[in-house]
Amino acid sequence: MTKREMTCxxxxxxxxxxxxxxxxxxxxxxxxxxxxxxxxxEAEVSHPQRTVTSTMRCDNGEVLAVKTDRPIPxxxxxxxxxxxxxxxxxxxxxxxxxxxxxxxxxxIIATENKTVQ
Amino acid sequence: xxxxxxxxxxxxxxxxxxxxYESGIRDILILERDSQLGGILQQCxxxxxxxxxxxxxxxxxxxxxxxxxxxxxxGIPVKLNxxxxxxxxxxxxxxxxxxxxxxxxxAKAIVLAMGCRERPRGALNIAGTRPAGxxxxxxxxxxxxxxxxxxxxxxxxxxxxxxxxxxxxRMTLEGAKVKAVCELMPYSGGLARxxxxxxxxxxxxxxxxxxxxxxxxxxxxxxxxxAKVDENRRPIRETREYIPCDTLLxxxxxxxxxxxxxxxxxxxxxxxxxxxxDQDRQTSAEGIxxxxxxxxxxxxxxxVSEEAAIAGKCAADFIREGSGERCGAAAQADIPAxxxxxxxxxxxxxxxxxxxxxxxxxxxxxKRKDFTLYFRVADRYRNVKINVVSDGKVIHSVRRPKAVPGxxxxxxxxxxxxxxxxxxxxxxxxxx
Ligand SMILES: Cc1cc2nc3c(=O)[nH]c(=O)nc-3n(C[C@H](O)[C@H](O)[C@H](O)COP(=O)(O)OP(=O)(O)OC[C@H]3O[C@@H](n4cnc5c(N)ncnc54)[C@H](O)[C@@H]3O)c2cc1C
Ligand code: SF4
Numbered sequence: 001m002t003k004r005e006m007t008c009x010x011x012x013x014x015x016x017x018x019x020x021x022x023x024x025x026x027x028x029x030x031x032x033x034x035x036x037x038x039x040x041x042e043a044e045v046s047h048p049q050r051t052v053t054s055t056m057r058c059d060n061g062e063v064l065a066v067k068t069d070r071p072i073p074x075x076x077x078x079x080x081x082x083x084x085x086x087x088x089x090x091x092x093x094x095x096x097x098x099x100x101x102x103x104x105x106x107x108i109i110a111t112e113n114k115t116v117q
Numbered sequence: 118x119x120x121x122x123x124x125x126x127x128x129x130x131x132x133x134x135x136x137x138y139e140s141g142i143r144d145i146l147i148l149e150r151d152s153q154l155g156g157i158l159q160q161c162x163x164x165x166x167x168x169x170x171x172x173x174x175x176x177x178x179x180x181x182x183x184x185x186x187x188x189x190x191x192g193i194p195v196k197l198n199x200x201x202x203x204x205x206x207x208x209x210x211x212x213x214x215x216x217x218x219x220x221x222x223x224a225k226a227i228v229l230a231m232g233c234r235e236r237p238r239g240a241l242n243i244a245g246t247r248p249a250g251x252x253x254x255x256x257x258x259x260x261x262x263x264x265x266x267x268x269x270x271x272x273x274x275x276x277x278x279x280x281x282x283x284x285x286x287r288m289t290l291e292g293a294k295v296k297a298v299c300e301l302m303p304y305s306g307g308l309a310r311x312x313x314x315x316x317x318x319x320x321x322x323x324x325x326x327x328x329x330x331x332x333x334x335x336x337x338x339x340x341x342x343x344a345k346v347d348e349n350r351r352p353i354r355e356t357r358e359y360i361p362c363d364t365l366l367x368x369x370x371x372x373x374x375x376x377x378x379x380x381x382x383x384x385x386x387x388x389x390x391x392x393x394x395d396q397d398r399q400t401s402a403e404g405i406x407x408x409x410x411x412x413x414x415x416x417x418x419x420x421v422s423e424e425a426a427i428a429g430k431c432a433a434d435f436i437r438e439g440s441g442e443r444c445g446a447a448a449q450a451d452i453p454a455x456x457x458x459x460x461x462x463x464x465x466x467x468x469x470x471x472x473x474x475x476x477x478x479x480x481x482x483x484k485r486k487d488f489t490l491y492f493r494v495a496d497r498y499r500n501v502k503i504n505v506v507s508d509g510k511v512i513h514s515v516r517r518p519k520a521v522p523g524x525x526x527x528x529x530x531x532x533x534x535x536x537x538x539x540x541x542x543x544x545x546x547x548x549x
Binding site: 007008052053065067113 | 159162163164165168174175176177178179182261262263264265290291308309310312313314318416417524
C-alpha cells in the first residue's frame with residue numbers, strides 16, 4: 001500500500017488530503033472537507049490537471065488576459081503557453097470569446113474585454 | 118450636492134455602489150483615478166476569485182467584469198481618470214481630471230474604497246548596492262500582465278505571501294527561472310493551494326526562515342546573498358549562500374492607502390492601518406464609510422465585496438435618515454432588529470482583543486443588529502476556541518481546527534447578544 005499526501009487546490013481552504021493506494025487502485029481518500037476535494041485527489045493521482053491563465057499579445061501590441069476554459073493535463077501546461085504566445089488576438093475582444101480552439105481538450109478564451117484604442 | 122460619492126472603482130467601490138443603488142439611492146458617483154474600473158483585479162489574471170460569491174472559479178478581470186457590468190446596467194455614473202486629492206470631515210471632495218481641471222463635490226455620504234499599496238522597498242534594510250532589477254511583486258505583476266513586459270530571466274523572490282507565490286508561477290510560465298522563494302518566517306503567509314500550484318508544480322524551492330542579506334551588481338542586479346535566520350530572525354553568518362539572478366521580487370506586504378482618510382479626520386486603527394469602524398463600516402467621521410483593502414487588507418476578494426455591500430447599504434440608510442438626525446429618527450422609528458444602543462453613539466461598544474486575536478473589524482458596535490465579526494490571529498494555532506467575552510463571561514464561542522495569520526476568519530453574532538453589553542473582548546483559547 002502507498003500513501004500520498006497533497007494539498008487540495010480547488011478552493012482557498014487548501015485541505016491536506018491523504019490518498020491511500022493499492023497499486024493503481026485508490027483505497028481511501030481522507031482530509032477533504034467536501035466532495036470536490038475527493039474528485040481532485042482522484043484526478044491528481046491518475047491524470048493531474050491545471051487551468052492555465054496567461055496573457056496573449058493583441059494586434060495593437062497590448063496584452064489581453066486569457067485562460068483555458070477547462071483544466072488541461074498538467075504535463076501540457078508549458079506547451080499550452082507556447083501556443084498562447086505564438087498567437088495574436090484580433091481586437092475587439094469580449095470576455096468569454098474563444099481565441100484558440102481545441103487546445104488539449106480546452107479552448108483558450110479571453111477573460112477581459114478589450115477594444116481598439 | 119451628491120447623495121453618495123464612492124472613492125475608488127475597485128471591487129469594493131463597485132460593490133458598495135451596487136448595494137447603495139439596490140437600497141434605493143440613485144444619485145451615486147464613483148471616482149476612479151485609473152482609466153478602467155476593476156482596481157487591482159485587472160492585473161490579477163490568475164484564477165481563484167469568486168468561489169464564495171459566485172460559486173465558480175473566476176480570474177481577477179472576470180470577477181471585476183461581473184461587477185462592472187452591474188454598475189453599467191444600473192447606469193451608475195463613473196468618472197474615470199479622476200484622482201481624488203482631498204476629503205474634508207464635512208464631506209467636501211476635491212478631485213481632478215483632464216477635462217474638468219480641479220473641482221469639488223459635496224456629498225451627503227462618502228464611501229472610501231481606495232484599496233492598498235505595497236510596502237515600499239525603502240522599508241526593507243538590505244545591505245549592498247541598488248542596481249536595476251529589483252521590483253515589488255505587484256509592480257512586476259502589472260508589468261507582465263498589463264504591459265506584456267518581462268522584468269527578467271532568473272529570479273529570486275523575497276516573501277511568500279500570495280502575490281509572491283502567484284508571481285513565481287507567472288514568471289516561470291513566461292520562461293523565467295525562479296531560483297528560490299525566501300520567507301523570513303518559519304511558515305508561508307500564502308495559501309496552501311498557492312504553495313502547491315505555484316511552487317511545487319514547478320519544483321521551485323521555498324526557503325522558510327531565510328532572508329536576503331545582500332544585493333550584488335552595479336547597474337543591473339547580478340545576484341543576491343541569502344541566509345537562514347535564527348529564532349530572533351537574525352541572519353546566521355555560516356548559512357550565507359550566493360544565488361546569481363537578474364531580478365529580485367519583493368513580496369513583503371500591503372498597507373491600506375489612507376492619506377485621504379487621515380485628511381478627513383477619520384480615527385485610525387494602528388494594527389490594521391485602516392479606519393476604526395462600526396458594524397455599518399461608518400468611521401468616526403459621520404457619513405464617511407470605509408471598506409475593502411483600504412479598511413484592512415483582505416486575502417479574498419469575495420469578502421471585500423461582502424464588506425463593501427454592507428458599507429454601501431448602510432451609507433444609503435444614513436442618507437435616507439438624514440445626517441445629524443439619526444439619534445432622533447431612530448428613537449421614534451420602529452426598527453425592532455436594529456435599535457441604537459444606549460451607550461454613546463460616538464464610541465459605541467468597543468471591541469478589544471487579547472493579542473492572540475490581532476484585530477477585529479468592526480472595532481465597535483453602535484447598533485443592536487446581527488453582524489459578522491472579521492478578525493485575524495497573530496500566530497499559527499491548531500485546535501482553538503474563539504471566545505467573545507462580555508464582563509468576564511463568554512457569550513459566544515466557536516471552535517476552529519486551525520487559525521493562521523494569513524487567513525481572515527469571521528463569526529456571525531446575533532444582535533440579541535448585545536443586551537446590556539458595555540464592551541466586548543475577543544479571545545483565543547488554545548485547546549489541548
Ligand atoms: C497582487 C494581488 C493579488 C491578489 N490575489 C487574490 C486572489 O488570488 N484571490 C482573491 O480572492 N483575492 C486576491 N487579492 C485580493 C483582492 O484582489 C483585493 O482584496 C481586492 O482587489 C481589493 O479591492 P479594493 O476595491 O478594496 O481595492 P483595489 O482593487 O485596490 O481598488 C482600489 C481602487 O481605488 C482607486 N483609487 C485609489 N486612490 C484613489 C484616489 N485618490 N482617487 C481615485 N481613485 C483612487 C485605485 O485606482 C483602485 O482602482 C489579491 C490582491 C493583490 C493586491
Ligand atoms: S476539499 Fe473541498 S473545502 Fe477542502 S480545499 Fe478542496 S474544495 Fe476546498
